[in-house]
Amino acid sequence: MFPSLLPLSLLATAVCALETALQARAEPLLNSITRSNSTISAAWYTGWHARDFPLSQVSWSKYTHLTYAFAITTPDVNTLALDISDEQLLPQFVSLARQHQVKSSVSIGGWTGSRWFSQNVITPQNRTAFVNTVTNLAKKYTLDGIDFDWEFPGIQGIGCNEVDPQDTNNFLTFLQELRTTTTGKKLILSAAVSDTPWVDATGSPSMNVSEFSNVLDYIAIMNYDVRSNPVVGAGPASPLDDSCAPVGARFGSAMSAVQTWSAAGMPVNKIVLGVPAYGHSFVLTSNPDSSSGSTTNATLSAYPQYNPSLEKRGDSWDGDGGLDVCGVMQGPGGVFTYWGLKEQGFLEQDGSVADGIKYRFDNCSQTPYLYNISTGIYVSYENDLSYAIKGGFIHSAGLKGFAIWEAGGDSNDTLLNSILNATQYGGPLTSKTQPINATSSSPSTSLVLEGARSMWRYFPVALLALRPWLA
Numbered sequence: 203m204f205p206s207l208l209p210l211s212l213l214a215t216a217v218c219a220l221e222t223a224l225q226a227r228a229e230p231l232l233n234s235i236t237r238s239n240s241t242i243s244a245a246w247y248t249g250w251h252a253r254d255f256p257l258s259q260v261s262w263s264k265y266t267h268l269t270y271a272f273a274i275t276t277p278d279v280n281t282l283a284l285d286i287s288d289e290q291l292l293p294q295f296v297s298l299a300r301q302h303q304v305k306s307s308v309s310i311g312g313w314t315g316s317r318w319f320s321q322n323v324i325t326p327q328n329r330t331a332f333v334n335t336v337t338n339l340a341k342k343y344t345l346d347g348i349d350f351d352w353e354f355p356g357i358q359g360i361g362c363n364e365v366d367p368q369d370t371n372n373f374l375t376f377l378q379e380l381r382t383t384t385t386g387k388k389l390i391l392s393a394a395v396s397d398t399p400w401v402d403a404t405g406s407p408s409m410n411v412s413e414f415s416n417v418l419d420y421i422a423i424m425n426y427d428v429r430s431n432p433v434v435g436a437g438p439a440s441p442l443d444d445s446c447a448p449v450g451a452r453f454g455s456a457m458s459a460v461q462t463w464s465a466a467g468m469p470v471n472k473i474v475l476g477v478p479a480y481g482h483s484f485v486l487t488s489n490p491d492s493s494s495g496s497t498t499n500a501t502l503s504a505y506p507q508y509n510p511s512l513e514k515r516g517d518s519w520d521g522d523g524g525l526d527v528c529g530v531m532q533g534p535g536g537v538f539t540y541w542g543l544k545e546q547g548f549l550e551q552d553g554s555v556a557d558g559i560k561y562r563f564d565n566c567s568q569t570p571y572l573y574n575i576s577t578g579i580y581v582s583y584e585n586d587l588s589y590a591i592k593g594g595f596i597h598s599a600g601l602k603g604f605a606i607w608e609a610g611g612d613s614n615d616t617l618l619n620s621i622l623n624a625t626q627y628g629g630p631l632t633s634k635t636q637p638i639n640a641t642s643s644s645p646s647t648s649l650v651l652e653g654a655r656s657m658w659r660y661f662p663v664a665l666l667a668l669r670p671w672l673a
């Protein structure tokens with residue numbers, strides 16, 4: 203009996219190894235990628251896209267945090283508004299998140315929902331009332347966190363927000379008070395921010411935000427919707443770097459944003475990089491292909507001339523335009539989600555560039571562009587490569603992680619897998635992914651105004667809005 207045991211156990215070992223090998227082959231490495239406990243992998247989930255992107259399609263195991271958008275501010279400091287459909291969906295969102303050990307937050311504000319932040323925090327009485335309103339929301343839905351997406355303290359956003367020079371100070375005082383409450387102590391508090399710090403009472407980016415870092419768990423820098431300059435040409439909407447961009451086209455980048463925020467006292471390990479799962483399109487006014495028909499990508503110009511007052515509808519999530527919450531008529535957003543680029547024929551199902559579409563990877567911004575020469579449509583977007591490079595930057599700069607706007611924009615987890623892997627293990631080596639030093643001069647106010655804007659992303663009605671980056 204005994205001698206036969208050895209061969210049997212060897213056989214078992216061999217079968218086991220074979221099974222493992224087969225599994226590895228059957229299951230691509232990408233599918234084995236999961237979240238890490240040491241970095242944040244986050245995304246916003248939008249209630250208004252729930253029909254097309256139901257909760258069941260969320261890749262819960264790859265996220266550490268998911269944020270439901272949005273609860274919006276109202277003229278009544280005692281009320282934060284949720285759509286009726288959100289009131290129904292939010293409990294399911296929270297429950298699914300909990301089942302998957304994902305932290306759930308609700309984001310307050312957004313491009314169209316920030317109108318009343320200012321007066322909600324403007325006096326001690328209102329701050330106390332608003333602290334109550336926020337903690338009640340958290341308790342009602344048993345949330346792990348609250349995300350503040352005030353666009354923007356001290357700066358007019360969509361056009362009809364209440365704004366006060368003391369907004370940033372009042373916001374801080376409000377957060378400090380929130381932290382003194384039993385509920386507020388336990389909440390994960392985050393803020394979605396632009397490429398430059400909130401402005402101080404003089405309207406300049408704050409030079410010292412260290413007090414915010416004491417009350418917030420992290421900030422998510424919205425390095426997207428970065429505008430283009432019609433004089434220079436259509437550029438990247440989410441550049442990793444812009445120090446190498448043409449003069450007149452430097453409106454903020456992931457690297458400049460991290461430098462500026464950390465120089466103002468926000469520790470890099472409290473900075474999450476916000477990344478877009480969508481691209482912006484432009485209608486070109488000249489052929490960017492100087493080779494007239496040759497297949498060489500390299501002849502495509504990086505900053506083609508475009509018509510700043512013309513925007514065509516992007517994918518099926520993009521709107522045709524209409525009145526925004528301020529009553530101003532807006533055209534279509536010209537926005538394509540990553541899957542929308544497949545839907546609209548720019549990309550193949552596997553993410554490769556479709557026949558007849560031209561592709562360029564910009565080595566300054568480290569982002570790709572697509573061109574349909576026959577329609578003159580140019581799209582600045584994100585792919586697995588630009589996401590891997592951004593993930594590599596997060597890794598080498600020691601940031602806290604990433605947050606994707608929005609979970610439903612990805613396709614087959616291509617973008618998510620790429621940034622998740624690179625955030626944990628490092629990205630492709632480029633000159634852009636080296637650690638950066640947090641020493642930066644103070645940016646100009648215009649940079650804030652022109653930098654990462656939020657626009658269309660927020661709320662159904664916001665889908666109608668936009669194009670302010672053209673302003």
Ligand SMILES: *[C@@H]1O[C@H](CO)[C@@H](O)[C@H](O)[C@H]1NC(C)=O
Pocket residue numbers: 239303
């Ligand atoms: C991550 O954290 C979860 C929950 O705290 C724990 O169950 C799991 O073992 C951790 N995973 C790793 C790889 O540390």
Ligand SMILES: *[C@@H]1O[C@H](CO)[C@@H](O)[C@H](O)[C@H]1NC(C)=O
Pocket residue numbers: 277278279280321322324325328
């Ligand atoms: C405080 O909140 C109330 C109720 O929401 C609002 O009517 C009032 O205008 C706010 N106070 C200020 C000074 O804005």
Ligand SMILES: *[C@@H]1O[C@H](CO)[C@@H](O)[C@H](O)[C@H]1NC(C)=O
Pocket residue numbers: 410411412413467
């Ligand atoms: C920033 O503000 C904090 C708290 O007020 C203070 O302790 C710190 O010295 C300030 N940092 C700089 C560089 O001024």
Ligand SMILES: *[C@@H]1O[C@H](CO)[C@@H](O)[C@H](O)[C@H]1NC(C)=O
Pocket residue numbers: 497498499500555561562
């Ligand atoms: C153009 O870019 C596409 C997409 O990356 C690539 O497949 C193709 O090989 C490139 N063509 C040339 C001539 O470099």
Ligand SMILES: *[C@@H]1O[C@H](CO)[C@@H](O)[C@H](O)[C@H]1NC(C)=O
Pocket residue numbers: 546547548556557558559574575576577
């Ligand atoms: C480019 O646009 C034209 C006109 O809309 C369209 O017919 C064509 O299919 C597009 N090309 C690709 C590769 O999608």
Ligand SMILES: *[C@@H]1O[C@H](CO)[C@@H](O)[C@H](O)[C@H]1NC(C)=O
Pocket residue numbers: 446565566633
């Ligand atoms: C981009 O590539 C061009 C051509 O290879 C090179 O001259 C330029 O220095 C590169 N720029 C950056 C920022 O790496």
Ligand SMILES: *[C@@H]1O[C@H](CO)[C@@H](O)[C@H](O)[C@H]1NC(C)=O
Pocket residue numbers: 231232619620623624627628629630
């Ligand atoms: C993950 O990142 C490592 C390091 O950059 C790379 O070698 C590997 O190919 C990546 N894996 C996947 C599945 O993308």
Ligand SMILES: *[C@@H]1O[C@H](CO)[C@@H](O)[C@H](O)[C@H]1NC(C)=O
Pocket residue numbers: 638639
């Ligand atoms: C960053 O700082 C280190 C140490 O202060 C210095 O040696 C290095 O040259 C700096 N790197 C850059 C890119 O400025």
Ligand SMILES: CC(=O)N[C@H]1CO[C@H](CO)[C@@H](O)[C@@H]1O
Pocket residue numbers: 551552553613614
């Ligand atoms: C390459 C790949 O796996 N593509 C799939 C992505 O997902 C869609 C549906 O969600 C499939 O149709 C594609 O085949």
